[in-house]
Amino acid sequence: MKPGLQLRLNQQLTLTPQLQQAIRLLQLSRLELETELRELAESNPLLELDGEGVDESELEVADGTAAEVATPDADADAGAGDSIEFGEMRSDGAGQDDRAADERSNDRGSEAWDGEEFGATSYGNGAGHDDDDGFEAQDAAPVSLHEHLLHQVNLLNLSARDLAIALALIDAVDEDGYLREGLASVQAALREPNMGLDEIEAVRHRLQQLDPAGVASLDLRDCLTAQLRGMAADTEHLHLAQAMIAEHLEALAKRDFARIARSLQAPPEAVAEAAALIRTLDPRPGAALGAAPVEYVAPDAYVLREHGRWQVRLAAGNQPKLGLNRHYCGLIARARREDAAYLKGQLQEARWLIKSLQARADTLLRVAEAIVRQQSAFLDFGPEAMRPLVLREIAEEVGMHESTISRVTTRKYLRTPRGTFEFKYFFSSGVSTDDGGAASATAVQALIRKLVDAESPRRPLSDQALTTELNQRGIQVARRTVAKYREALRIPSSSERQRAG
Numbered sequence: 178m179k180p181g182l183q184l185r186l187n188q189q190l191t192l193t194p195q196l197q198q199a200i201r202l203l204q205l206s207r208l209e210l211e212t213e214l215r216e217l218a219e220s221n222p223l224l225e226l227d228g229e230g231v232d233e234s235e236l237e238v239a240d241g242t243a244a245e246v247a248t249p250d251a252d253a254d255a256g257a258g259d260s261i262e263f264g265e266m267r268s269d270g271a272g273q274d275d276r277a278a279d280e281r282s283n284d285r286g287s288e289a290w291d292g293e294e295f296g297a298t299s300y301g302n303g304a305g306h307d308d309d310d311g312f313e314a315q316d317a318a319p320v321s322l323h324e325h326l327l328h329q330v331n332l333l334n335l336s337a338r339d340l341a342i343a344l345a346l347i348d349a350v351d352e353d354g355y356l357r358e359g360l361a362s363v364q365a366a367l368r369e370p371n372m373g374l375d376e377i378e379a380v381r382h383r384l385q386q387l388d389p390a391g392v393a394s395l396d397l398r399d400c401l402t403a404q405l406r407g408m409a410a411d412t413e414h415l416h417l418a419q420a421m422i423a424e425h426l427e428a429l430a431k432r433d434f435a436r437i438a439r440s441l442q443a444p445p446e447a448v449a450e451a452a453a454l455i456r457t458l459d460p461r462p463g464a465a466l467g468a469a470p471v472e473y474v475a476p477d478a479y480v481l482r483e484h485g486r487w488q489v490r491l492a493a494g495n496q497p498k499l500g501l502n503r504h505y506c507g508l509i510a511r512a513r514r515e516d517a518a519y520l521k522g523q524l525q526e527a528r529w530l531i532k533s534l535q536a537r538a539d540t541l542l543r544v545a546e547a548i549v550r551q552q553s554a555f556l557d558f559g560p561e562a563m564r565p566l567v568l569r570e571i572a573e574e575v576g577m578h579e580s581t582i583s584r585v586t587t588r589k590y591l592r593t594p595r596g597t598f599e600f601k602y603f604f605s606s607g608v609s610t611d612d613g614g615a616a617s618a619t620a621v622q623a624l625i626r627k628l629v630d631a632e633s634p635r636r637p638l639s640d641q642a643l644t645t646e647l648n649q650r651g652i653q654v655a656r657r658t659v660a661k662y663r664e665a666l667r668i669p670s671s672s673e674r675q676r677a678g
Contacts (some may be wrong), residue, residue, distance in 0.1 A: 200534040203540065203581070206588035214499060223520065223527040298462040322354065322392070322466040323347055327388045335380075341367065346393055354463025355400070356381070389462035397460055398426055404458045414451040417443055421451055429455065431672075464666055476592035478545040480556065487556055489545045491538060492592075498533060501527055540577070544585045544600070547574045548601040551663040552603050556593055560623035565607030565615045609653045616652050622662045624652075629668055637674040 218224040307348050326347045384393040385403040394400035425437045438445045509520045554562035572579045586600035607615030632638045644656045
């Protein structure tokens, strides 16, 4: 082997850090974007959130460095004073006429949103109101199930031994209020050699009488029985309900009242009334306490009807402003060479970030407009008019790659007169029709829901009957596909719907 020189030509695609940042920002949801911006603002002194950005004309840098700072080659179209407010996509240096026209456009959009078409309801984060405190901020801190039980146990005046057992039981209770691991694990946790299961069981029965009733139960039958035990003795059909839970819990879940009536030799009417009493019980007594707070979806864009056409606007007022810090921009000329180089680098990154945010907002708006154009029939007539749509169609329409469309449509939400939907909702596969076209899977599911809602409770439609009905309407779909759509809609089978009726 001898050393030698070889010449090779190859092509390689390399993503610059700026492009990688733009791609990362594109796939973030609104909350993730806000968190990302705050982290970037903490690491870059030139960035400023929720403040006024400095205009490029205000950067008075001596000795000719103003041109270097204000107009780097890669960012000649993004001024150092640019600050972006999501939804408006206007820089601070924009002309007053454009700003006034944009504000008039936003005013018209607000009026349309608050009008009768949308139920005169205000959405968003309360922008424009003097009181910025939302309802969630005024709520008291949630009390966990364990804290709720400990407060009641302290009022029972238990002995030191029983109190130790009660505390061990409370520690073993899961979020639903059950002792899934059994009493043996509680006995082992107590580390008392002479602590019998009978003592633990006696304390457990006392805990079951606390609020919520049925807590610290071993299984569902034990939980429901404990709740019935806490009712008044003269409650109608109480004894029948206890017998049904003790002997026929599975048949009760299947609503097989006829079998229960024959086995218990009780009138069918009494069995039905006892089942209604059982339905008032809570199978998960601990779930109501310490539940996770409700999370509300803030839409990224709105669809409004103006002059007979559907228009799309990005949500304004619920994203932080991003600009350049006035103080640090003024220090660039007066700083020493090392410090000035550092500040110029941070300034370059800040301007790239602002440009990436502008590109993100523009891409989001273009994709939303393309989706609305493709699914205008859904906005006019509802889910049954949804047409099949794939990412490739939107990518070809807006001139982007499918991967970009996938990032834009993930965890982004569109507010329409028919509700708030994730962008992904508008994409679905197609089912062939008799006329050679295709019907959206979403439209087929909506039609199945409509047929089930209109069926007779005594004679519900089977999957085969639903398939036949869809075929008669020109939609070629198999029975197994109908069953899959029905399960996706969480619609019980025809036999279960008949028993429920």
